[in-house]
Amino acid sequence: MAKIGVDYYPEHWDESLWEQDAELMAQTGVKVVRMAEFAWSRLEPKEGVFDFGWLDRAVELFASKGIEIILCTPTNCPPLWLYEKYPDALQTERSGQPIATGIRGHRCYNSPSLRKFSERIIRRLTERYGSNPAVTAWQIDNELDAVHCCCPECTERFRKYLKEKYGSLESINKAFGSNVWSGEYSAWTQIKPPLGSYPLGWYNPSYMLEWHRFCQKSVNDFVRFQAELIRETIPEAVITTNTWLCENAPDFYKMSEPLDVVSYDNYPPTRLPDDPDALYSHAFHLDLMRGIKRKNFWIMEQLSGAPGCWMPMTAAPKPEMIKGYALQAIARGADSVVHFRWRSAVSGAEMFWHGLIDQSNVPSRRFYEFAQLCREAEALDTDGTEVSSDIALLYSPDTETALKIQPQTDGFHYYNQLKSFHDGIISLGANCDIISQSADFSGYSVIIAPTMFITDESVVKRLYSFAENGGTVVLTNRSGVKDQYNNCIMAPLPAAYSELTGCTVQEFDPIGWDAAHVEMNGREYEVSCWCDVLKPDGAAVIASYTDRFYKGSPAVTVNSFGRGKCYYVGTIGKRDFYKELCARILSDAGLDIITDLPRNVELSARKGGGKEIIFIFNNNDKEVEFSYLNKKFRLKPFEMKTVTQS
Incomplete structure (x- = not known):
């Protein structure tokens, strides 16, 4: 059975709502909640002053309903007091100036102050909840990317990285072809991040590739640092982090080495393109996530409503999209699909990135479709099955x-x-x-x-x-x-x-x-x-x-x-x-193919335990009809059907 869950932010809601939310989740069939990835300022409102009481009550409440909990390390959003007192924790932009605070993800992975205070809050969390059987997994940070921080600490670490890899300036100059534009280094202090306003394509391409490799190494080291901390207290911990296809993408394969499970934030389109040649299916993203470790993965954020934050809102998900896209992920190897989010926020920049229930707090079409998904996922016997590929x-x-x-x-x-x-x-x-x-x-x-x-x-x-x-x-x-x-x-x-x-x-x-x-x-x-x-x-x-x-x-x-x-x-x-x-x-190559599948109809098979489940997904906004396995199939837009064979 694939587990269906939701992202929940108890710190955003009056505590009087928690009980009714948890009760409705349990009735609906929610199996798991993810919490606390942005909650550092509530957990440590002042330096060295901790408040875990609210999280204790939330964990206890969901545990009492039989709902599993994924707890997150809150390092994506250090509290403002930390940035104010320890400015080295802030990223530095290419201008040489610290990044302005006010949103999220400001932290520098290599900052000694960030590492110090991250270690303390992670130890507090793992010591407090590590033995709680309801806490079944841990998520590191949130949507990590290979940020191009240009601070003094990153500058020194970049030089050290090059010294260890090349040994000498002569080797670097030869490898980079630095004689072009008189770019040869004669002192280590001349090696700096790509500061200034020049387009990145104007810099030496060899230097720029090594700079991004260093930035990838920095995020990899940050993930390993946190994973090792968690395992010091909880050796048997199941650890993940949620990835996405960002501008400065990490090396997903290396970043995931210390993790147990790959997770992805999955937001398929709610408005399909008019161009019939446009490639919009998230089957590609899902197969990429499965390929990172070549085993099943999790979805940590799944489409629940119209996205809208740094861009205008897109169209609302059409009927069957909520369910169909989640089942598409399961078909391609997801063992858990956690929807973002339970309820749309009433404050903050993401208030129009819609959840399953709107700000009215009245369940509607999307929620009832999600409830149907919970029932169908529970009936799917996917335990022990995986996707295999030739x-x-x-x-x-x-x-x-x-x-x-x-x-x-x-x-x-x-x-x-x-x-x-x-x-x-x-x-x-x-x-x-x-x-x-x-x-x-x-x-x-x-x-x-x-x-x-x-x-x-x-x-x-x-x-x-x-x-x-x-x-x-x-x-x-x-x-x-x-x-x-x-x-x-x-x-x-x-x-x-x-x-x-x-x-x-x-x-x-x-x-x-x-x-x-x-x-x-x-x-x-x-x-x-x-x-x-x-x-x-x-x-x-x-x-x-x-x-x-x-x-x-x-x-x-x-x-x-x-x-x-x-x-x-x-x-x-x-x-x-x-x-x-x-x-x-x-x-x-001698492989079996089906040449007459309707366009945008997707097949995927999960095998194991003496059975094979074939998933047939109509990733279209139009009904389709076709024959397969000597049967005639008629699928509504975004409908998923399954065939189980022994």
């Missing part, structure tokens, strides 16, 4: 960062290429893991590696070995461009992968938003953004351009390598292009 997409935090530092052309985005292949796979009814480049490739039949922009020699060797031993590899445009230092490689592209692909790039055309066309399997497809003009060297051509000055030149090839194959996709298409291409790739 296909993996490789995700590279370094490549994502490098392409943000130096965008390649209009409309060219790393995530879009990942999402396009992912969409092509799930449109055929197949499962897909999104894994780290350092993950074990065994157990997969197909590895799809879009835009291997930053070259890691160990990954190159493993992809060659994977194909040689019978696997199928898929590579794309802008692969092999850079070395590990973010410098261009002097070799015909795809450089290190050329033998594997059996082709090279004669030239490329960054066409941006303009359109070109390719012919594949007798059908013409529109492409855009990027066009590699390929020269086969043993590879077979499976798609060619039909216009522009490279008309007739290869755009997509396939090369036999050892007992396996390697496809090279030199351009970027729309949804139909990727569905057709993925159908060929998966069929040639």
